[in-house]
Each structure stands twice: as structure tokens, then as C-alpha cells.
Amino acid sequence: MSTLVGGIEGGGTKFVCAVGDNEKNIIARTKFLTLSPEETLPKIFDFFDTYQISSMCIGSFGPIDIDKASSTYGYVTNTPKLSWKRFNFLGAMKQRYKVPFVWTTDVNIAAYGEYSLGAGKGYRNVLYVTIGTGVGVGYVHHDILYKGYNHPEAGHLFLHKRKNDDFEGVCPYHNDCIEGLVSGPALEKRTGKEGRLLKQDDPVWNIEAYYLAQTCMDYSLTFSPDLIILGGGVMKQRQLFPLIRSNLKKLVNNYVQFPELNDYIVPTKLGDDSGIIGSLLLARNKLNN
């Protein structure tokens, strides 16, 4: 009989829950909107209660507390979603399921999925960036999830504004930080239209690419990953990739060496499944350790 593991991708917009078997197959999955914990938890329980799960991984939107020595380990610490602020997510899950848990960010599970089976396969330092409702960064460094004092929150760096760009940004904490300038809501506020409704040659994509190139430059000069995988709703606009690469080349101005840019700034291979696949793999690893 197969040993089953459970994976959760708890994004800011939607939750995905899945059950995986020994052969890395997803044998069941479900998806629902991220509402309050009181509304969301019962849906998670409903789904997993019908399976005999041996380990679980939660990839949660954040910031979250991943410091095991902290009194708020397992909590969502800060978020514009007030009902989740200081909610003990891991604690609530552990109370229901007496199994080993992996507790990390939603972007880390996506980074791990792409590292294991996607665009990052074969590399040891894989940076995954999601550009959607928000901007988040997951990072596998030397084959494990990167952790310092806490997890990176690298979607909130400030950027050099483009000449004559007086767009004030949409981040509720920092206005025109990366997330405030390049997220889906930023695009929509800038143009009055959802990004997916804009023409491929709309001039806004040049602005978007300029800021995303600066974002990639920041991550290159700090993390120095083997490659940067760009995912999330906004990156479905594939015309952005060549624009980001050419802007990056110009900005860095040959100061540091990169791998060939076509292999360095790349789309996801697992698409919308990077996160849930990574979550299941991490849950499986937990079982084997």
C-alpha cells in the first residue's frame, strides 16, 4: 500500500491541497479561495480527513515565522489579510493531524518544485520569483531551502524609479517597492486594465520589464543564484522575458558575469503546479528523514 503525504499551497489568493502517493503521483487535489482562517481551515480538514496521511507540508503566504526557537513559530506574522495576522496556522494543523510537518513559505515550495522537477532541475541554487497579486521569492540554496534569521521577503525592496515615472505604487506597506510597482494590481492601477487584457506591444510592458530587470539584478548581486525562474500570473505575458533580459544586460553593464541570459532568466516548467508539487515532495522528504 502506498504511503500518502499531504501538500498545501496556501497562497494569498487561493489554496491548493493535494495528496500524493509513493510514486509522486497526485491522487487527489482541491482548490478554493483564501478566506479567513475560520472559513478556510474546515475546507482543508474536509479534504484531508478522508485520507490516511503520513506527513504534510504547508507552504503559506507570509511573512511567516519559521524560527523554531521563537514563541510564534508556525504563525503567519504580518499580512494585509487581517484575519490571518498572528494566526497560528501550523499549530491549528498539528492539532488536527499528528504527523511530521514541513512549515515554509508558498514561494519556497514553488522554488522546491521547480528545483526538483522543473526549470531548475540539475541546478543547486534556484531562485523562484512569483509576480502575481504580490511578489514573492523562494530560494533553494545548495539543495536546501534558504533560511537566515528568517525567510527572504525579497518582493519588497525599493527600486530606482524610471525617469519621469511618478506612479505612486500599490504596496500597502511601502508604496513603490518591487511589489508596489510590478504586481498584477500595480499593472492594473497603472493602466486601468488587467494585465491579461493589455496588448502585447503596450508600452507598459517596457516599464514592467525595466523594473523586473532591476529586480533580477538585485537578486543576482545578492543571492547569486544559478538561474532565476519567473512565474505567477504576470509572467504569462511571455513577451516580458526578452525585454527583461535585454534590460538586465544594460543595467548590469558587464560588471559581473552571468550564465547565458536565455538560460538564466527563464519561465517555470511546472506552470501553476510548481507549488503543490514542491509541497508534496517536501512532505515526502520529511517522511524519509
Added chain:
Amino acid sequence: MSTLVGGIEGGGTKFVCAVGDNEKNIIARTKFLTLSPEETLPKIFDFFDTYQISSMCIGSFGPIDIDKASSTYGYVTNTPKLSWKRFNFLGAMKQRYKVPFVWTTDVNIAAYGEYSLGAGKGYRNVLYVTIGTGVGVGYVHHDILYKGYNHPEAGHLFLHKRKNDDFEGVCPYHNDCIEGLVSGPALEKRTGKEGRLLKQDDPVWNIEAYYLAQTCMDYSLTFSPDLIILGGGVMKQRQLFPLIRSNLKKLVNNYVQFPELNDYIVPTKLGDDSGIIGSLLLARNKLNN
């Protein structure tokens, strides 16, 4: 008899060479200006030739190539100092001394020195930033020197310009990147005076602190270190520390949690010796491995 090790701190402005004994004492040291390799190498040789050295560490200004699989491993790759550009520094040293070598950046040896015996003692994730002629970042992550595809070059990120600040910056590669805005030469160009000659309450320190706070924010949201140690000539202006902490608090706007800021943004403990002490310790470690 003591086993001797050699340490080099090859900075952009000056070189320090030292010999250390078993008891971590520096038994000899010398210092000279960084000239061309043809002028500098003989001085290094003159100094070390008189000792029986068992291992050495070179901490070099950069960017340098630290990828052992690369054909230019051991080279200084890019630098405004044209005589060092693509110079095989490690190769030249190895030809002279048949001992095990550690090859890393000048800022990494300083980070390692502070991590081992200075302000970072007791922490596992220690970020060291030098703000002097240039801006460089060394990082000890989980007790070892951080390495991705290459070493960080985090002094060259772009920053959000302060309102009405039209200073064009001094970085020869990027104009107003961090180094271009906050280095010693930037201060001098902005004010017409060397930083050390400016009054403690000169308004330029507020500008400097604003950009350094943004720099610390960038490093916090990416590396997430346990603390950030600020060194180099500019940081001898101790009035900057409280200004940086208060600007950082304002910029981050409670989005992520930091350790107490007085313990998080701190000066070096080893002063100008962080680098050479770290270099000797790394050379000693090499011997023990």
C-alpha cells in the same frame, strides 16, 4: 614549533599581509598600497618568502572568479583597476608557494573575522558591509562563506532616490547604485570635502543614512542575516548608526520583524583588522581540513 599560516587582505586601496602562529597571534605583518600586479606581487613575495608558511588565504578585491570549475578560477575578473582585470592572482601565488590556498573576497575575510572573533561572534548568519572607497558585502551563512553561482556583489544594487536628490553618483559602471551614492568618493563629490572633514551635524549624513538604511533593508529582505556589521572608512562616523537604524525602521514599516535594532545594525569590533584576522583564521582552517 608553531605551524605558520599566511593571510592576505588585498583591498582596492591597500594590501595587508600577515603571518599567524598556532595561538592565533599575528607574528608579523606589513601593509602597502595596491599598485599594479607587477609592482604588488614582489612585495607580497618579499614578505612571505622569509617564513615557512603551511597554508594561505587570499581575500581579494573583486569581482573575482571563485567557481572551481571555471577556466578563470582564481582570476580578478572585472575592476576599474585595469592592470588587475583578468589577472590570475591565485595562480601567481600558487606558483610561488606550494601550499593549500583559500581564495575568496576581501569582504568575505572581514565577515569571517567578525563572525569568529568580533561583533558577529555567537551568530551563524553574519553580514559584513564595508563602506569606504567602494561598497562591498561579505557574508557568513550557517557558519560558512556564502556562495551561489558566484560571491555576492551587493554593493551595486540600485536604490530609490531621495526626493529632489539629483546627485548623479560616482560608480563607473552604474552611476548611482549603492556604491555610487554612499561610498567615500560619493560623499566627497557630493560635498566637495572628504567625509572625515565634514561636521558631525552636516545635513549630508541624513542623506547618507537614508541610502544606507535602504541598503540594509535590501540585505535584510534578501539574505535575512542575524545582524549587519557596518565597517569601512565612512562608518567611522559613528553618528550614522542611530540615523541608519531610525531610517530603516521607517522604511520597513513593520512589514518584517528584526532583532532589536541596536543589536542588528552594529559597528565592527575588530576595526581595521577584521579582514586580516579573518584571512589568517581561514588559512588555519584550511590546514585543519
